[in-house]
Amino acid sequence: MTTAKSRRAVVALAGITSAVTLSLGVLIKPWEGRELHAYRDIVGVWTICDGETKGVKPGMVKTNAECDAMLLRRVEQDFYRPLTVCIPNFKELPLSLQASLVSAGYNVGVGAICNSTAARLAKADDHRAACHAVTRFNRAGGKVVRGLKLRREYGDASRIGELELCLAGLK
Template identity: 35%
Template sequence: MANKVAASSLALISNLKTVAARAYHAASADGEKLIQGFEGLRLKAYQDIAGVWTIGWGNTHYANGKPVKKGDTLPNRECADDLLEFKLKGFAAQINNLVKVTINQNQFDALLSFQYNTGALAVSTLLKKLNAGDFAGAAAEFGRWNKVTKEGKKVVSQVLTDRRAKEAKLFLKPL
């Protein structure tokens, strides 16, 4: 019994050391600018390339969880910036929980842009490869997420193709 407790304690300590070794990341100023550059700022609701109502810096939902709808407006850029910061903190927490390997700030910012746009990191092969330590394989996965659904069909979007290429390039860029 004592051996089982000791082994269990050692496993717990090992897991805690692994978690402690991984830095908690937040969006860098460059990462935030990257997302802003991709999304653009609009204070009046518009339909994005997939036909989803969007506002501010590419947000489809407000901080309270309500979806953006036709006719919505934000009073000023400060409100859009606040919503962006709120969303980035939530996505950063998701990434920090999902990623089990040590990554640098560029890799984090690339993942943050990807998650901000797709919300699909948790179900992606990109994450599986990353957590397996296959960084090159993970980078190659960005390009697979370049389609939008139009009239019930997946079609390649040049805008998303370009975005994914920039994210993959940033992901592979050393600090």
């Protein structure tokens, strides 16, 4: 895929004013999928709802409303807010870069993002390079995973990738 602005990513950005809303609706929910019953993910971690792993135990069951509330709370408190601390200029970054970092943080952990090349580049206002640096988080269990590669880059036929969205929001 080319670095030209993706039409579908530009459309996704239209009218969105919050990195949390953008990351939830365009990146996290479509890529995570929703499971109301706890299951083991590809590396054996107990997971529920939209990729939630915190406090998940075998046999847990949640409702859609519980999943929605938990996801919003976790993304705001445990991912967005910490990123505003570790990347002091986070709120001034392009919304698309903020959303890509929030989504990647939700998927790999906020500590990994805060200590990443992507964060260093974002702090230096090298937005394009920061967008590309997020693509490095494409492994699980030490191996490149096709789904993570697609999620980090240009997505697939039905879902926008983090790089695709990130670049579309840059001037």
